[in-house]
Each structure stands twice: as structure tokens, then as C-alpha cells.
Amino acid sequence: MNRRRFLKSGSLGAGAAVALTGCGGDEKLIPFLIPEENIIPGVDQWTPSTCAVCPAGCGILVRSAPGEARVLREGQERRQTVLQVKKIEGNPDHVVNRGRLCARGQAGPQILYNPDRIRTPLKISGPRGSGQYLPISWDEGLSLLERKLEPLRASGAASGLAAIVGHSSVRRQSLMSEFLRALGSERCYREEPLGTPVLREANRRVFGRQELEVHDLENAHYILSFGADILGAHTSPVRYNLGLGHFRQGRPGERGKFVQIEGRFSLTAANADEWLPARPGTEGEVALALAHVILKEELFDKESVKSINGFEAFRQWVLKKYAPEDVAEALDVPAKRIARVAREFARHQPGLALTGGAAVAHPYGLFTAGAVHSLNALVGNPGKRGGILWTASSRKRAAPVPAPARQWAEDLVSAPGSIQVLILWDANPAYRAPASAGALESLEKTPFIAAFSSFMNDSTAYADLILPDRTFLERYDVVEPEVTAGTRVVSLVQPIVTSMYESRDCADVVLALARKWGGKTGAALPDSDFREYLKRNLGAEDVLNHGSFSAEDMDSFWSALKGKGVWVDDATDKARVTVDLTFLPGAEPLPPAERESAEYPFSLQPFASLALGEGNTANLPWMQELPDPMTSIVWGTWIEMNPRTAVEFGIEHGELVWLESASGKIEAPVFLTPAARPDVVSIPFGHGHRFYGRYARGRGVNPWEIIVPRSVKDTGEPAWAATRVKVIKTGQKARVIQLGQDRGHTPEELHR
Template sequence: MEISRRAFLKLAGLLGAGSVLPSWARETVLKPRETPLPQPGKETFVQGICGMCPAGCGIRVRKMDGRAVGISGTQDHPINQGSLCPKGAAVLQELYHPDRLRGPLVREGPRGAGRWTAISWEEAVRRIAGRISKANLEKVKRPLALLTPGEPKDVHQEALKGLAGSVGEGNFVTLESSPRTFWDLDRIRLLVSFGFDWLQTHPSPVEAQRAFAKLRRWPGRQRTHVVQIEPRFSVTAAKADEWMPIRPGTEGVLALWLARELIVNGSYGKAYIQGHTDGFEEFKRAVEMLSLERVSRWTQIPEKEIKLLLLKFIHLKPAAAIMGSDFIFNRMAVSALNMILGSMGSEETVWTVGGLEKREESAERFRKAAPQVMIVDRVNPVFFGSGQWKSVLENVPFIVTVSPHMTETAEISDIVLPCHTPLEQLHLSQHSTIDGKSVLNASPRAVEPLYDTKDPGEIFLLLKRVVEGAAPALGEFQSYHKIRAKELKGESLLEPEGEVRWMEIPKSGKMLERFRFSPLVDALKHRVPELKGDAEFPLFLYLFTPLAFFRGEGAHLPYLQSVAGPQAQETWGTWAEIHPDTARKYGIVDGDRVWVESRRGKIQVKARLVPWTMPDVVSVPVGLGHTAYGRWAKGLGANPLEIAEGDGVDPQFRGGRCRLMKA
């Protein structure tokens, strides 16, 4: 009996274990161990303005208990018509970026040491105003300079201008201001872009994409033939009907040859030329020197293809040539071609260039006389502005940066003032649509500010007030914003629950004055690009900006990183597009790390062999290679602007010469 009891106990134990097992199993299987979602709360929708770039799109923000949880375009907004670009779609990440600045900071130790102390707004404003007043009293040549993005024309810029006006003159500098082009899309039959990757770098991204769709197919509209002349097979080139690879920097010569042939063929509007231009005859004589053979050699485009392009210009009318801002020579050449085509400058023409503001040769100006105090408003010249800006800023004794993030420029500043991100800002701005309408945007804050930050305009207003010796008034900017909206007849747009945040206003763009051929003729006399070999640096460095990093911003948002390089499927890093033949010469295999070296320095990037690039061109995207700017941007990739020769402020960069080395 003893033994059988033992067996019984064993059996019981077994059964017991068996009955425990299923419940344990059930526990593991059925109990989801997942991060619980935030409890759904009260859902609201507010209309606002995007503000991630100067385009001025309308957005609809989905809010849950005051938190922004969703974003979409405002259906009837004239600029975006219910859509968004990738940057706009990522606006929530900008708002909730974990490395945002949360209060004013003052630097400890030498510049770039990265040691900061939090101070109060009052203290920060007092210190800055003190510096400005002191510089002003000392009667130095340039007590204050303010650096700001050129666009949009808004209430914050206005406040900044007010501050600039209170201390001397000529101290207001816009970092970027590309001329806006207005396209009359309904009529255009041929669109030729001379090196302008406009689908990725048009100043109004949503409109550019929509314009393309319109050119392609739209009810009641003829299909437009789209030609892209560019050294790199860009997104625009991929989408164009034809891509003509061209040697970097020679687009102008091609445009001039086309102009010459159109003149020779007599297919230009004589009356138009007479009515709108000066110096045509000289120009006609000057371009005589351009033979097809020479142009083909310069541009590296086969003669046959150039002739084919000419035929397109002759037969597909109205035609338009567009140009990103690049060499002044190229820009003038393309403008001249447009004049010959009779498609530029007046109401009746296919497209017009509006608001041709002269771009400030900003960095140069400050090199001669550094300002005592410099306020950098939401731009990042140290990263985006090539080496010139770095050396200028080094000589400025006191730098203040206004930005939601710790940018490279903020890092070398003395005081960093965090401003609201677009969703937290008050908006009041003027914009132009791609087809030339003017729009007034105005909106209250879409969400309440998360941290101890301020509107950019409020900061400038406060500073102005204190510099002028008055006491800072709380909420002054809010009322200023309201008053300005009222003056512009836009007060109804500011209603808290309002559904409409925009209104159309009368056109404000200036029409182009008479076009003068003479500067171009002068340039042709002594500045025709020559074919120069460079034994030491045999390759061209061609820089381009993906839409995700347009204006040098966006690398700090992880969702934008994912869409940076759709063509080569490259994300989260800087790459160089190299022709396989060139790569073979240097013993480079797809995916290798390579050094791209110019006379200014070298950067390490990932080599991508793409058969569709030009053999002597190395293309590198701009936007990565930050040394600051939050956890996702910092230390990722390389900044080709550090090795580029030429102007870094343009949306379309000039690279210069380079060579490759396997890393």
C-alpha cells in the first residue's frame, strides 16, 4: 500500500502540474503586454497655418485634450488645397521634438563648449538690450545686425524690422530670397528647366507638386512637354518627359545658343522684344560667336539633342524656360531666352517673375565690418551658409540666436532664445500662390505652447521695447498681432473656433521692369565658361537638396529622414552618386565609404553607383552632417557645404571641383 500511495502522490502531482500549466499558458497568451495608448479624451479640430516653410499652407490640426495628434491640409486653402508636403506632414514631430529648447540659455565658457545655464526671459532680454544699447551708444559702425529668412513676409519679420529700425540702418539681412516665379499653367506647352530641380526645391513644395500634376494631366488641359536639363538625374529629371544631362554650370551657354537660333529662325516676338527690352541688337551680335559645335563641347550634350531641343522650342508654344538661382550669368542667360520666347515679364505672358528683390550679398558685407550684436532669427548660417558665415560670426562679439532647436549657429551664440514651433505661433503672413494670387494667412495658436518659449515676434518686440528704454509689457505681441490683422482686414481669421484662416488680397508683386541685355553682353565678352581641365581635382561636385532637407532644415525629424533619398533608396546618411565607370577607376564598389575631397576639405560619404549619372559628376545631397540640431540630426552624415566652392545660400548649390578616395 505504501508504494501505491507514492504512485498516487506522483499521479496527483502530475495532474496538479497539468492543471496549472494551462492557466499559466492562458495568462501568457491572452494577456497583451503592450504599451497602453494614451486614454482618448476630448477631440477637437482647429484650423491653422503650417509654418514649416514660407509657403503658407493651411492645416487642420486634430487635437486630443489639447495635444496635437493629427494633421491634414485645409481643404479650400488656395495654396495647398487640402494637401501637404512631407515637411508639413511632419509638423507634429517638430512640435514634440524631445530636444527642443525649453527656456532661454546663456552660454558658459568659450564658444562651442556646449555649457549652458538657464536664465529667465527678463534677464535674457535685459542682457541683450544692454549689449545693443551699449553698442549703440559707442557709435560703432554697425551696432546691430539681424539675420532672418527672407520669407514669409509676416508679423514676426515685421517686429524684427521694427527692432532693426530702432538701432541704425542697413542692419536687416535676409538669408535667402529666391525670386518667386509665377506660372500660367493653363497655357504652357513646353517647360524647360535649366538645372532647377523644381519638384524638390521649389519654394512652395505643395504647389510645385500640384503644378506638375496639372502640367501632366488635368481636365480640359493639354499635356505639357517637360524637359529637365541638369547634370544629375534628379527627381524632376525622373519625372520629366526628357532628361538632358549637362556639364555643371553650362546651362547658360545652352540657353544663349537656343536664343541665338530662335533669333536666326525669326521665331521670336519682335514687337515684344522692342516693347520690353533694351540692347537687343548688341545681344544678337554677341551670341553670334556661339557655334553649335562649341556649345555641344561645353555642355557635353550631343549636337543632335540640342537641335531637337531647339525644334521643341520652335514648335511647342508657348514655351517657358525656368532656372533655379545659380550663377548670375546662367540666370541672365535663361532670362534672355525667356525674353526671346516672349514669355516673361508682363501680364499677358506665360509666366512672370515677381518681386525680383535683389539678393543681399550678406556675408561679404559683414566681413568688412562685423556688427557688435547679431541676432539670428530662425536660420542656421553656420550649417547652411558655407564657411563664409562661420568666419563672419567668429568676429561678432555677441550673438543671439532665436530658434526652437539648438542649431549649429545657436551653439556658437552667447544667448539662445527659444521660440515657439509653428503650431504654437501666432500667424499673420502674406504669400503668393504659384499662379500669382496674393493670400493673407492669419491664425491664433493651434496648440498652447509646451515650454517656456515665445513667439519670435514677441521676442523682437520685447527687445525693441527695452532698447528704447520702456518697460516690457506682457501680452503686447498678442495685441500687436490682433491690431495688424485688423489693419489688414483679417481680424475675422483669428477667431478661436474659426474655420477660415486665409483670405485673398490684391496682388502685391511688382512687375518686371524693362529687361536689359547689356549686362549679359558684357559678361559674354569676358566671361564665357571655358573648358578647363583640373588634373588634381578631375571631378565635378554637384550638390542637390532633397525636399526633406529643403532650406537646410528637416534632418532633425526622423520621419523626414525616411524620405530623403527615394531614388537611390538611401536614408539616414549622406551618400554620393557616382557613375560605375568613375567608381571603377577609383576602385570603389557600391556601398563603400569614400572620401569626397575638394580644395577646401574632405567629407566621408557612402558611395552609390548609379549608371544614370554623368561620368565626371559626383552628386552629394545637402542637409545632413549636423554637429548639433537634436539627437536625430547630430553626427549623422556629412555636410558637403563644408567642401563646396561657391555660394551656399542658394537653394541650388554650386559644388566645384572634387576628387574621390576610398576610405
């Protein structure tokens, strides 16, 4: 008698059978209580790695266990036992997120196991943008790519070769840049999170530091945030949530004050102690009005201002032009309120001011960022505990360089004929650029496009050749988060499972081409694979014999890094902080009244979604089902509007309206909220994909379709918050799906 029959014949088996008979189908359910003898329970394991869903670089622990799966190998589908990812959690030993993880990071398994992943190399078989492709072998795909690159390589000056690399991996951006440079091209562009280039350039001008600053929230007493949705989608949400939590509740008997200044009632504004709903685009003027009070009442740090280059000229300019009583009406913030907040900020130090989001997404975004930093300079907090810091590193800091005058969109549009071959690597320029800027038309005119991607997105659909890339759960990478607690962090991405389908790490593909060609290209990139490339570069970056763990050679360092997932530098930042405010008077914008338009009376304020970001997680059903924290809306786009504005136009909640700008129009339902400014309409980024899989394709609208193609001065970054629109009533109703209020809808209706 075997174990199964013995248990079924005994009292336990009989009791279980009776209980299960009451539920119906005891024979079907018993195997779940008593496993078959040939089923061996798997033992799970937790592997440290790094989340690559966004550039924040949070540490993760990935739970994996053996399981049976259908595996595609050499065109044949086979069933075999493989290691499978079961869950992702935060790594408690990682200094960035300290064991916490956002919903987008926890949705990582849905990237790995997404049913819409590209499974084999593809060759276009229809018109560009049609999504019509034929599967081909890797040999055929690599041969085609090499044939297109060979003439450019042979010429020795491959200026006709360009590449755009997504922001999920800085190391991959560097690899592609080195590859192109070795071939003779400098046209390697990188996508960055919205607003980041503006913040970098502002830091370079004011502080002489190209990198993003670190905000010491935990030790601050007062925080001013100008447009930065730090609890939503600003640079490193988990890091900011932890910092703000400690700022409020981590110091017994002490609680700081947090003030948010922006034209939209964001998640951060909702959690602030005070919200100043300034007119959109005037955040820089608000900062200077605060500075006026600090200067006039001499509340500034007398010692610190001695080292500010241009302080006296800045002082006279601000005192002359930015008195709160003179600018309050234009800013739509009461003068008394400005004065009170300025005094609180100056008298409750240490404190800090930061900016981001829509506040720096205007043509004068550099002015706004510089004005906000002037507040930090006046109270003397740069480089001090509770103020703004920079990441300390043992590695020698590179000299700051000016921001590039030409970004990929400008190059692609202004000189499309000069690009013969374009490589898209985890990038989607057709989706995240103003439709009227001509980027899509330029893609169509490019003779040959190769895409390295895991998914068919709006740009990949214009490629002649698609090579399936691996996800961050199937490959190696090294991430150095910029937004940390003030120390340099080296965080490892490592493969948890073997690659699915016929995907390859396209970094290995690039390195293989370099080795095959030899010569200058092979000498620049001699590595056998991307792991060796990472180890070689880390070996030159002063990571040995110090830090959170010490290793004498790179092999030992790499082995320890794989086990821990993260290495933290033990250096202290000893660089002297310099402040220069001389550029601000020359960057002053037009008065707010002159930026408005009678034809387009509303300011359009797009915003990055907590669940979808800028759109890269729109293909994950978990993220589509995650309710927006301010509206509870799921699975679609909405337009936030003030009820008074709606009454004026005769618009009801849930009614479809057209938003029309000088560049086009889009249609979406209205969500009425009394927290919206009457002169502002807001809409989330993330929806409106033409491709990108079954969960994202054709759902909602893309705000980029109506954003007027303007740039932030001196950066090339799109001024995506500077568009004016008008609202056109349609008289038609649409279903706005909100959690807890749509119980009567079927799954088909919700997911259509």
C-alpha cells in the same frame, strides 16, 4: 452593478474574454475595449493654419484633441489635460497646395514634441561651441540681453548691433529689421533659400520686378527647366507637383511636354519627358544655343520682341557666338538635339522656361537666369496665360531695389570687430556657409551672441544667451507665399496649443523691449504683442472690403482669417511687362573648358534633399527615415557616382571615399548610378550637424565643409555648385542603408 461588470458578466463580455484569453492577458486588454467610466473621450477639432517648415506657405488643417501631458510651469513639472496636436493635413481651401501637403509639412508634430527642444533660457557655462549651458530664468535672461543692448541703444547709433533672421518668417525678418533700424543699425540680414537672391536679382534686371515670377504650368504646352528641381525642393514643391500633374493629365486629350536640363539626374529629371544632361554650369549657354535657333529661323514672336530693350544687339551677339554646332561639344549636348528642342519650344506655345538650383549657383548665376528669361521674352510669354506671371496685388508695388552688395557672411567675416552684439533668430549661419569662409571663426570673435531658437543648432551653440522660441504650432504669424497661382495670398499661422515648457514668442520679447525703452524705438514698435503688430501692418496693406471674404474693419478681417486660414486678393496684375536684355553680353562667363581643373577633375553638385531640405528638418526622425526617392537611402549621406568612373578608380558600391577640394575634404560612401555623369559627383545637403539633437548630431557629412567660398557675381549669394573636387579611394567599406535592402540590421545599427 456598474457597466463594466455587467458587460463582463454578459455574453459580449464573456466572448471578448475568451477571445482575449487566447491572446493572453484578458484583464489587461479589456480596458481598451471597454473604457473606464472616469475616462472621457476627447472631441477632436481641425484648425486652419499655415505650414512654416519651409517658405512655400502651404495651408494646413491641424487636428488636435485633449490629452494628458507633463507640463513644465515655473520650474515645476505637472500632469494635466491639455490640447495636443495629433495630425497635420493640407487645407483644401488654400490656393497654394489645394489640400495636398509634403512629408516635411506632415512631420510638423515632431517639431512641436521633439525631445531635444530647448525648454528654458540658457546661459553659456563652457567654451563656445561646447554646448555647455546652465538653465536660467526668463528674468535673468532678459536682464542680460538688455544690459548688452543698452550701451548700443544709449549711443543712438547702434551700428555695432547686427542680426541674422532665418527664412521661415518674412514678418519676423521685418520686425527685427524695424527694431534694429529704430536703434540706429542697418545690419539686419536674412537667410533665404538657396538661389532665391539670384532669381530675384535676375528678375529685377530683366523685368524690373524684384519678386519671384509665377509659372503658369497648368496652361502651358511646353516647359523647359534649367536645373530647377521643381518636384524635389525648389521654392514650392507641392505647388509645382500640382501644376505639373494638371499640365500632363488635367486636360483631356492634351498633354504638354516637359524637358529638364541639368547635370544631375534629379527627381525632376527622372519625371521629365526628356532630360538633357548638360555639363554642369553651362545651362545658360544651352539656353542661348536654343535662342540661336529661334532667332536664326525667326521662330520668335515678332510683335513681342519690338518691346525688348536691346533686342537687336542681343540678336547679333547670340547669332555670332552661340550656334549649336559651335558650342555643342563644350555643353556636351548634341547640336541636333538642341535644334529640335528649340523648334518644339517655339512652336508649342504657350510655354515657359524657368531655372534654379545648381544652375544659378555659379559665379555667373545671374547670366544663366537672364539667358533662361531671354527664351521667355523671345516667345512673348511674360504676363500671358501659360507663361510667366507676377502675383497680382491690390497693394501698391514697391519700386525694385538693387540686391545688397554685402551679405551677412561677408559682413561677419570682413568686419567681425565692428559687431559687438549679434542676434541669431531661427538662423544657422555656421552650418550653411563654406567652412573655409571663416564664418565660424567670426562667431567666436563676436563679443556677445544672443540666440532665439527652439533647438540647439550649430550656430546656437556659439551663443552666450539662448532664449527658447515657440514653434509655428504655438504662435501667430502671417505668410504671403510668393509662388502662387498668380494672386496675392495672405495665409495665417495661428497657435494650435498652448506653449510648451518655458518657451515664449521671441517676437513678443522684441516688442516688449521696444515698449520698455520708449522713445524712437517705442514709437516705431508700439504694439502690445506680435498679433497686434501683424494686424497693424495688415491694416495698411489694402485687405479690407474685397477679396475672397470682405471685412469692413481689421478686427472683423482677423476674425474671419482665423476661421478660414487664408485670404485671396481679387486684384488683377495690370502692370505693363518690360524686358531688358542689355546686361547679358557683359555678364558672359569664361568658356567651359577654362572653368575646369586638372587637379580637381570632378564637378561637385550638392543638392537640397527632399526630406531634409537644406538641413532644417534633419532633427526629425520621420524625415531621417523617409527614403530618398532616387536611391532609397535613409539615415545618412551618400555620394552619387557613375559606375564607369568607379571602375576607373577601382571603387566599389558602398566604399568610403574622400572628396577633396581646395577648401578641405569629407568622407562618405559611394552610391553607384548609371544616371550620373562621369565627370560629376553629387551629394545631398542636410546632414553633418555637430549639434541639432539626437537624430541629426554626428550623422553624415556637410558638403559646406568643402565648398570653396565663391559668390555669385553682384548678389553675394554663395556659388555652392562651382566647386571642383578629386576622389580619393580609402579601401574601406561602409553600410549604405537602403529601404528594403537592409532587413538584417537592428534598430541600434540603423540609428547609430
